[in-house]
Amino acid sequence: MGFFGKKTEGGLMDVIRCDEQEYLVWKWRPAGEANSTKKENAIRYGSSLRVKDGELAVFVYQQKDGSLQDFITGPYDQTIKTANFPVLSSIVGLAFGGASPFQAEIYFINLSGNIQVKFGIPYFDVFDPRFLDFAVPMAARGTITFNVTDYKGFIKLNRLINFELEDFNKQIKDAVTKYVKAVITNMPTDNGMPVLQMERKLLDINDLIAAKLSERLETDFGVNMKGFDLASIDVDKESEGYAELRKVTAEQTTITIAAQTDIGIKNMEDMQSINAGNMEETLRIQREEAQRAQKLQTETNFMGAHALNQQTDVLKTGAESLGQMGNVGGGGGGGMNPAGMMTGMMMGGAMGNQMAGMMNNMGQNMNQQQNTPPPPPTIAYSVSVNGQTTGPFNMQQLQQMVQNGQLQQNTHVWKQGMAGWEVAGNVQDLTALFGAMPPPPPPPVQ
Numbered sequence: 001m002g003f004f005g006k007k008t009e010g011g012l013m014d015v016i017r018c019d020e021q022e023y024l025v026w027k028w029r030p031a032g033e034a035n036s037t038k039k040e041n042a043i044r045y046g047s048s049l050r051v052k053d054g055e056l057a058v059f060v061y062q063q064k065d066g067s068l069q070d071f072i073t074g075p076y077d078q079t080i081k082t083a084n085f086p087v088l089s090s091i092v093g094l095a096f097g098g099a100s101p102f103q104a105e106i107y108f109i110n111l112s113g114n115i116q117v118k119f120g121i122p123y124f125d126v127f128d129p130r131f132l133d134f135a136v137p138m139a140a141r142g143t144i145t146f147n148v149t150d151y152k153g154f155i156k157l158n159r160l161i162n163f164e165l166e167d168f169n170k171q172i173k174d175a176v177t178k179y180v181k182a183v184i185t186n187m188p189t190d191n192g193m194p195v196l197q198m199e200r201k202l203l204d205i206n207d208l209i210a211a212k213l214s215e216r217l218e219t220d221f222g223v224n225m226k227g228f229d230l231a232s233i234d235v236d237k238e239s240e241g242y243a244e245l246r247k248v249t250a251e252q253t254t255i256t257i258a259a260q261t262d263i264g265i266k267n268m269e270d271m272q273s274i275n276a277g278n279m280e281e282t283l284r285i286q287r288e289e290a291q292r293a294q295k296l297q298t299e300t301n302f303m304g305a306h307a308l309n310q311q312t313d314v315l316k317t318g319a320e321s322l323g324q325m326g327n328v329g330g331g332g333g334g335g336m337n338p339a340g341m342m343t344g345m346m347m348g349g350a351m352g353n354q355m356a357g358m359m360n361n362m363g364q365n366m367n368q369q370q371n372t373p374p375p376p377p378t379i380a381y382s383v384s385v386n387g388q389t390t391g392p393f394n395m396q397q398l399q400q401m402v403q404n405g406q407l408q409q410n411t412h413v414w415k416q417g418m419a420g421w422e423v424a425g426n427v428q429d430l431t432a433l434f435g436a437m438p439p440p441p442p443p444p445v446q
Contacts, residue, residue, distance in 0.1 A: 014043070016057070016080075017050035018108035024115055024148065025163040028106040042101045043080070051076040054112025056151050060105040060160065061087060069155065073111075107160045109151055114226060116145045117169045119176050123236055128188050128195040134245040136195050137236035140180050142206075144172065145227040146217060154222035172223075175216055183209045184233065196249060199233050206230040268387060275389040279382055282392055283416050286378050379429060384412040384421060395433075402433045409434055 020026050051057045051074035059070040070085045082089035088102060123137035148154045158168070183205060187193050193201060210228040217225045236242060380392035383401070392415070393401065401407035409425030424430045 014047040015050060016043075016047055016106055018052075018055060020108075022113065023108070024110055024113070024165050024168065025158075025160055026108045026110075027161070027163070028108065043104055043106075048079045049076060051108070054110070056109040056111055058107045058109060058151075058155065058160065059085065059088065060107065062103065062105070071151070105161065107163075109148060109154070111148055111151065114145050114147050115165070115169070115223075116143055117172050117176070118143045119173050119180075121177050121180055124181055124185070125241075126185055126188065126195055126198075128245060130194075131245055131248050134241040134248070136241045136245055137239050138184060138198070139234040139236075140184060140230060140232070141234075142180075142229045142231040143227075144176055144213070144225065144229075146172070146223040146225050148222070149224045150218075150222060153218075157220070157222040168221075172217070172221065175220070176213060179213045179216065180209055180230070183212065194249070196235075196245065199235060202230060202233060205233065272389055275382065275391075279380075279392055279416070282380065286380075379415065381413045381415045381427075381430070383407060384414070395429075398430065399433055407433075 014030055016028055018026050018028065049057060049072060051072055053075045055074040057072040057074075057076070059072070061068045061070075068087045070087045072084070078084070080088075088104075118141075120141040121139055123139045125135040126138045127135055184198070187198060187201075187205060187208075188195050198205065206228065209230060210225070213228060214225045217223050378394060380394055381398060382389055382391035383393065383406075384390075385406075398407055407413075407424060409423065411424050412421040413424045413427060413430065414421045425434065
């Protein structure tokens with residue numbers, strides 16, 4: 001059953017609505033009534049409620065066991081009925097039987113508007129963890145934007161009666177100041193950021209503050225942070241601490257650059273020493289390989305001559321035996337034995353042919369070995385590009401480097417026996433790798 005009838009029913013009628021342009025929380029009061037009185041909170045017969053889109057009307061009923069609320073979200077424009085007010089229906093039904101006025105405080109909460117608070121934090125000291133003796137004064141300024149989305153949580157955390165937006169904004173500003181100072185002060189230590197570079201890290205610091213502040217505003221104030229803008233971090237560049245820190249930092253930078261330069265030179269010298277050692281070791285291995293090949297060839301020649309001597313001895317022994325074959329089967333008379341003579345001649349011919357063939361083969365082998373030239377010496381060049389030495393490389397590798405563009409005529413090269421580095425285009429061994437150079441272009445026609 002409706003508590004009130006139509007808007008035209010008798011009695012004094014109030015239109016409960018909010019006409020404020022900018023607000024977060026606003027308390028409705030009948031015209032001409034004093035603040036916070038029971039008469040003010042007595043809702044009259046025939047009153048109607050108008051709630052615009054983006055607004056929330058909160059009816060607060062003060063009971064002995066605590067306060068109760070009905071929430072009406074806009075848009076809403078009707079005469080108040082108990083059917084639309086669950087809490088009101090139970091209160092009126094128990095106390096008045098649905099026929100008497102009721103006591104309620106009515107608040108309007110802006111759910112669609114955004115509240116923007118500007119803040120400015122005066123100079124506070126920030127220390128670089130590397131140089132804790134110098135305090136650098138810094139200031140910060142910016143804006144924070146918030147609204148109300150969880151209205152039940154907001155009402156639970158904030159007193160609606162006598163709510164003042166200015167006081168609420170001051171509380172928000174105090175929280176922002178606390179977090180901004182804390183983040184900026186701890187930024188050099190927590191993130192290894194030099195104090196003198198913090199102005200250039202404005203966006204990183206902004207995001208870090210926003211992440212910490214958003215949770216705090218929701219938990220402690222019941223509002224939703226829509227945006228945080230750290231407009232600037234100002235360093236007091238006229239302060240003594242700033243001047244001293246700049247001086248110490250410049251000296252430290254100079255020392256660091258000098259140390260890095262010394263290390264670079266030492267690394268380059270070490271690399272050159274290593275490359276020289278590698279070159280020397282490569283040449284030593286090549287010399288040993290050449291000596292080993294020459295020794296092997298000498299031993300092969302010696303073994304061939306030794307084999308020839310042995311075969312000569314065998315043939316000599318066979319010839320001596322041949323001389324005795326004439327007496328084979330001749331009996332004791334010591335006369336000539338024709339059969340033995342024939343056998344000896346046959347064996348002698350065979351041995352002669354064998355010896356002739358052997359001598360011929362040995363001669364050919366010796367001539368071939370004597371006519372075979374030793375292997376050509378290996379030519380190897382080291383290459384220097386941008387101060388880095390690589391190699392050594394043989395001619396085939398150098399040819400491939402020319403084709404790949406890694407070796408050019410102005411590239412410096414060096415090999416064992418050269419007095420110093422020389423550009424490749426001036427080295428006679430390497431000129432053939434680059435081919436014929438085109439003549440210079442003819443002069444322009446006048």
